[in-house]
Amino acid sequence: MTAARTEPRSTAVTYDVGATGSGGVWLGLGAPRVALLGMGLLASILALTAGLPILLAAVPILLSGCLATARCGGRPLLDWAAPLGARTTATASGAVRWRGPIPTLTGDGAADGPIQVRLPAEFGRLRIDNCPDDPTIGMLTDTSTRTVTVVFDVCGVDRFPLLDTAEQDTLIAGWGDALTVLADTDRTLARLQLIERAHPASRATYRLDDLEDATASWDKEIAALATSHDSRLAAQWSFSRLDGTALCTVASRCHLLARTLLAARLLTRPLGPGDLSGELLTPLSGQPRPHGRHGVRVGPVSRRTDWTHVTSDDQIHRSYAISSWPTAPVGAAWLAPLLLAAPAGVTRTVALHLERMAPAAAARVARTRRAKAVLDQSDRARLGMTSSAALAGAEASGVAMDGELAAGYRTHRLAGVVTLTGDTIDALDAAAPALQQAAAVCRLELRPLHGQHDVGLAATLPLCRLRHRATG
Numbered sequence: 001m002t003a004a005r006t007e008p009r010s011t012a013v014t015y016d017v018g019a020t021g022s023g024g025v026w027l028g029l030g031a032p033r034v035a036l037l038g039m040g041l042l043a044s045i046l047a048l049t050a051g052l053p054i055l056l057a058a059v060p061i062l063l064s065g066c067l068a069t070a071r072c073g074g075r076p077l078l079d080w081a082a083p084l085g086a087r088t089t090a091t092a093s094g095a096v097r098w099r100g101p102i103p104t105l106t107g108d109g110a111a112d113g114p115i116q117v118r119l120p121a122e123f124g125r126l127r128i129d130n131c132p133d134d135p136t137i138g139m140l141t142d143t144s145t146r147t148v149t150v151v152f153d154v155c156g157v158d159r160f161p162l163l164d165t166a167e168q169d170t171l172i173a174g175w176g177d178a179l180t181v182l183a184d185t186d187r188t189l190a191r192l193q194l195i196e197r198a199h200p201a202s203r204a205t206y207r208l209d210d211l212e213d214a215t216a217s218w219d220k221e222i223a224a225l226a227t228s229h230d231s232r233l234a235a236q237w238s239f240s241r242l243d244g245t246a247l248c249t250v251a252s253r254c255h256l257l258a259r260t261l262l263a264a265r266l267l268t269r270p271l272g273p274g275d276l277s278g279e280l281l282t283p284l285s286g287q288p289r290p291h292g293r294h295g296v297r298v299g300p301v302s303r304r305t306d307w308t309h310v311t312s313d314d315q316i317h318r319s320y321a322i323s324s325w326p327t328a329p330v331g332a333a334w335l336a337p338l339l340l341a342a343p344a345g346v347t348r349t350v351a352l353h354l355e356r357m358a359p360a361a362a363a364r365v366a367r368t369r370r371a372k373a374v375l376d377q378s379d380r381a382r383l384g385m386t387s388s389a390a391l392a393g394a395e396a397s398g399v400a401m402d403g404e405l406a407a408g409y410r411t412h413r414l415a416g417v418v419t420l421t422g423d424t425i426d427a428l429d430a431a432a433p434a435l436q437q438a439a440a441v442c443r444l445e446l447r448p449l450h451g452q453h454d455v456g457l458a459a460t461l462p463l464c465r466l467r468h469r470a471t472g
Contacts, residue, residue, distance in 0.1 A: 125143065152235065
């Protein structure tokens with residue numbers, strides 16, 4: 001994804017998401033399927049060399065072709081190997097169940113030391129510290145990866161769907177310029193994660209005690225449909241050494257990020273240690289914002305992973321990966337249906353991850369994307385297969401990406417995860433069709449992360465924990 005916009009001949013401004021490549025390594029097939037076909041072809045050649053009949057020798061290539069093209073649940077059959085393997089390994093090792101100590105928040109004052117966050121392994125070994133230069137800033141430090149994550153409360157995103165098209169274009173242009181400035185001025189800023197959460201509003205907010213009984217019943221219906229929207233921004237800095245010198249620069253980096261986003265009409269405020277612990281743990285336990293104290297351990301009591309969901313304390317979560325992005329240019333409000341979707345009775349969280357790419361690496365990706373599309377088109381023509389609009393679009397996307405890099409824009413890898421959280425599985429099943437419908441309006445394809453819902457939940461929380469697939 002590049003922080004740029006394209007303007008066609010019409011007056012309407014459109015945007016190229018550019019999150020998809022040419023679709024596979026060869027003829028739209030991914031590397032595992034191409035490798036499987038290669039092994040089948042090699043086995044058939046060896047069988048012919050050994051003198052086997054041609055019918056028996058053709059069995060390996062036919063079998064590998066069937067396995068490479070077979071689909072199950074709307075996905076290639078080989079794509080299920082990773083989640084099945086992870087699920088089998090977790091079941092054999094007992095990692096599907098996790099239990100932690102019951103958190104205790106006692107005492108009137110704060111003890112010395114950081115807030116110890118006890119979480120399952122997929123969340124990393126995190127600790128909540130105070131920023132040395134500004135104690136009001138809470139930091140999520142991970143010594144194993146030498147990263148520091150700061151979560152910001154964001155104001156300005158919620159009004160976006162209510163603006164007219166011209167104002168939306170102005171805001172998007174400002175956000176693109178902000179990404180370019182941050183990518184060029186702060187090389188240690190490795191990831192950004194934007195989180196938009198919609199959850200049922202508290203009935204206390206809509207209580208009308210002075211109304212008559214006839215109106216009170218109507219108030220209950222309004223409260224049942226009311227939804228609150230929260231926006232958070234997580235920024236992660238990666239350091240070569242996570243020592244005191246590096247940590248003393250976090251406050252200045254937060255101020256730079258806040259000033260840059262303020263120029264783009266986004267008001268941000270870093271969360272403190274107590275608010276940060278609540279922001280991290282409330283989605284896991286469903287309790288109203290527990291505030292951590294220094295020197296104590298906080299975290300969920302239990303976690304159990306199943307094939308179709310993951311349970312954390314009393315909350316049940318089901319995650320979806322955005323597996324397909326729009327290949328055609330879209331308008332400014334193209335993601336609004338998904339952000340406004342708020343299925344009744346559940347919490348819907350959309351997490352978009354942006355990872356900065358170095359200009360040299362982005363240029364290689366642009367050239368690789370274009371060359372791959374050209375080679376696929378020539379191979380399809382040589383094999384008597386017709387060309388496709390996807391290949392033409394991939395070639396044009398590579399050319400446009402190269403041009404945007406030359407114009408000074410910066411490229412970011414883009415990935416997204418959507419998670420539904422509820423009290424029962426029936427609530428998640430009832431909310432899933434509405435979510436899928438909203439995604440279809442946005443021209444997005446959601447794929448349930450069966451067997452990997454624990455990883456999807458970790459990618460939804462403001463931790464900047466998501467492994468981007470190699471682009472190009």
